Amino acid sequence: xxxxxxxxxxxxxxxxxxxxxxxxxxxxxxxxxxxxxxxxxxxxxxxxxxxxxxxxxxxxxxxxxxxxxxxxxxxxxxxxxxxxxxxxxxxxxxxxxxxxxxxxxxxxxxxxxxxxxxxxxxxxxxxxxxxxxxxxxxxxxxxxx
Amino acid sequence: xxxxxxxxxxxxxxxxxxxxxxxxxxxxxxxxxxxxxxxxxxxxxxxxxxxxxxxxxxxxxxxxxxxxxxxxxxxxxxxxxxxxxxxxxxxxxxxxxxxxxxxxxxxxxxxxxxxxxxxxxxxxxxxxxxxxxxxxxxxxxxxxxxxxxxxxxxxxxxxxxxxxxxxxxxxxxxxxxxxxxxxxxxxxxxxxxxxxxxxxxxxxxxxxxxxxxxxxxxxxxxxxxxxxxxxxxxxxxxxxxxxxxxxxxxxxxxxxxxxxxxxxxxxxxxxxxxxxxxxxxxxxxxxxxxxxxxxxxxxxxxxxxxxxxxxxxxxxxxxxxxxxxxxxxxxxxxxxxxxxxxxxxxxxxxxxxxxxxxxxxxxxxxxxxxxxxxxxxxxxxxxxxxxxxxxxxxxxxxxxxxxxxxxxxxxxxxxxxxxxxxxxxxxxxxxxxxxxxxxxxxxxxxxxxxxxxxxxxxxxxxxx
Numbered sequence: 001x002x003x004x005x006x007x008x009x010x011x012x013x014x015x016x017x018x019x020x021x022x023x024x025x026x027x028x029x030x031x032x033x034x035x036x037x038x039x040x041x042x043x044x045x046x047x048x049x050x051x052x053x054x055x056x057x058x059x060x061x062x063x064x065x066x067x068x069x070x071x072x073x074x075x076x077x078x079x080x081x082x083x084x085x086x087x088x089x090x091x092x093x094x095x096x097x098x099x100x101x102x103x104x105x106x107x108x109x110x111x112x113x114x115x116x117x118x119x120x121x122x123x124x125x126x127x128x129x130x131x132x133x134x135x136x137x138x139x140x141x142x143x144x145x
Numbered sequence: 146x147x148x149x150x151x152x153x154x155x156x157x158x159x160x161x162x163x164x165x166x167x168x169x170x171x172x173x174x175x176x177x178x179x180x181x182x183x184x185x186x187x188x189x190x191x192x193x194x195x196x197x198x199x200x201x202x203x204x205x206x207x208x209x210x211x212x213x214x215x216x217x218x219x220x221x222x223x224x225x226x227x228x229x230x231x232x233x234x235x236x237x238x239x240x241x242x243x244x245x246x247x248x249x250x251x252x253x254x255x256x257x258x259x260x261x262x263x264x265x266x267x268x269x270x271x272x273x274x275x276x277x278x279x280x281x282x283x284x285x286x287x288x289x290x291x292x293x294x295x296x297x298x299x300x301x302x303x304x305x306x307x308x309x310x311x312x313x314x315x316x317x318x319x320x321x322x323x324x325x326x327x328x329x330x331x332x333x334x335x336x337x338x339x340x341x342x343x344x345x346x347x348x349x350x351x352x353x354x355x356x357x358x359x360x361x362x363x364x365x366x367x368x369x370x371x372x373x374x375x376x377x378x379x380x381x382x383x384x385x386x387x388x389x390x391x392x393x394x395x396x397x398x399x400x401x402x403x404x405x406x407x408x409x410x411x412x413x414x415x416x417x418x419x420x421x422x423x424x425x426x427x428x429x430x431x432x433x434x435x436x437x438x439x440x441x442x443x444x445x446x447x448x449x450x451x452x453x454x455x456x457x458x459x460x461x462x463x464x465x466x467x468x469x470x471x472x473x474x475x476x477x478x479x480x481x482x483x484x485x486x487x488x489x490x491x492x493x494x495x496x497x498x499x500x501x502x503x504x505x506x507x508x509x510x511x512x513x514x515x516x517x518x519x520x521x522x523x524x525x526x527x528x529x530x531x532x533x534x535x536x537x538x539x540x541x542x543x544x545x546x547x548x549x550x551x552x553x554x555x556x557x558x559x560x561x562x563x564x565x566x567x568x569x570x571x572x573x574x575x576x577x578x579x580x581x582x583x584x585x586x587x588x589x590x591x592x593x594x595x596x597x598x599x600x601x602x603x604x605x606x607x608x609x
Contacts (some may be wrong), residue, residue, distance in 0.1 A: 021176060103541075122542060125158040125161055125541065125546060126158070126160070127158055144161060144546070145161075145545060145546040
């Protein structure tokens with residue numbers, strides 16, 4: 001009888017300890033998650049235009065420059081929230097077709113030309129945009145929920 | 146830094162990394178479940194006996210009889226033929242060629258799930274088994290005696306399958322990563338590999354016998370067969386029946402090399418997940434070293450990825466063996482050999498959970514392609530429209546990021562629970578004394594928490 005009692009107490013104590021631990025962990029880490037969320041969208045895109053979410057009075061449209069058939073300064077990164085408008089331009093020194101995967105949008109660009117993209121962020125996830133003929137990735141596009 | 150041509154073969158949409166708050170939730174649930182398992186364990190084994198009962202002779206005749214076997218075998222053979230033909234004659238664009246999606250998504254990722262749900266369904270469709278049985282039957286009819294085989298060296302166990310599994314994933318992820326641009330393994334390579342593997346498999350079947358090789362060395366049969374042990378449906382003495390879920394797994398790992406198969410599964414999925422996040426910097430560093438040392442770009446990438454794949458295998462094996470060593474220290478433990486193979490099956494649910502979490506979205510997206518344009522235009526040359534679905538496409542909006550995340554965490558937690566259940570059950574069978582059994586399970590608990598939390602971690606940094 002006593003043994004049963006003790007083992008039950010142990011079980012309850014273990015259970016309570018686990019729940020407390022979980023709640024503490026959750027509260028601690030959820031805060032971190034929130035911070036990451038806001039700072040993440042602000043600092044996204046090292047050299048492309050940040051603050052796509054902030055919506056300033058005159059929203060700047062980021063321009064991805066292509067030099068020698070490659071993105072200048074490495075693959076560009078753009079981050080949006082679902083439902084926003086995705087706007088960017090590509091200025092290229094080579095003629096190619098620009099393909100935004102997932103959304104499956106394609107536009108031709110001439111050597112020395114510039115093309116603009118403007119579409120709604122309807123699909124969440126991580127997507128690539130490529131110079132299709134060269135198979136060269138120029139943009140990593142993120143749409144967060 | 147040198148530009149790394151990472152191969153994103155098929156998928157136009159990749160998963161967003163698991164957010165920190167969900168990572169914390171997942172890990173917390175894992176801990177709660179684990180503590181609960183420690184305190185609320187049962188004291189006698191419940192899964193060592195399958196409690197198998199027949200579904201009735203009708204079902205067995207219908208699903209296991211010669212007509213069904215012949216039909217399934219022909220279907221498997223036909224699909225192998227289509228794969229090779231599409232690979233050789235079709236487009237080299239991997240996303241438009243039937244061969245790539247069919248082999249690496251529909252079969253490789255589809256059958257583990259189908260096997261858990263419906264039992265060992267790959268067995269009748271296995272094209273090499275079908276050929277082997279037909280040839281064996283033909284030989285017996287002509288020669289008037291059954292073919293004679295060399296007896297399989299039992300010490301080899303399932304090692305050929307484990308090595309084959311690593312080789313398959315090496316071809317899929319490591320070899321193909323040298324393709325340069327963002328394409329994965331090419332359809333042509335896939336077709337050649339399928340032919341080479343067919344030749345090798347048929348030779349081994351001729352040598353050791355069809356069924357023997359399917360149980361020990363045929364990669365797909367062994368791999369999918371392993372997952373089928375988790376489910377409720379199983380065949381016993383040629384009769385179809387139902388059994389307690391998970392129970393059939395307990396008898397799986399008695400063959401040598403079984404631990405290597407399940408460890409290879411966890412390791413390869415880990416590697417695939419880690420290369421797009423956790424290992425990215427380390428991989429780039431080693432890659433740069435090798436390029437500086439005079440390797441070509443493709444060679445450097447292949448060598449780097451091979452090193453990390455092998456490291457993954459070693460690391461997963463190490464974690465498991467540390468757990469086994471730990472259990473050995475608990476009073477009344479069986480010998481190390483027995484422990485080592487005796488708990489290998491407890492990793493099968495973890496392996497399945499890893500697969501499910503990492504490839505769930507890929508399968509949902511890519512199967513849309515499989516059953517629309519890849520079915521109607523298998524060569525990808527826009528010359529055929531067999532079923533009128535050639536113009537179909539993938540709706541990437543079908544899954545929200547949240548849906549994917551919850552499925553991923555749910556799969557890992559469910560796998561964790563199943564793994565703990567099997568480990569606890571095995572401990573009660575090995576240790577007569579319940580207290581010692583529970584004590585031994587601190588070690589397996591640590592192993593499982595390590596795997597599950599590592600899985601969550603990989604998802605939280607993938608594509609971050």
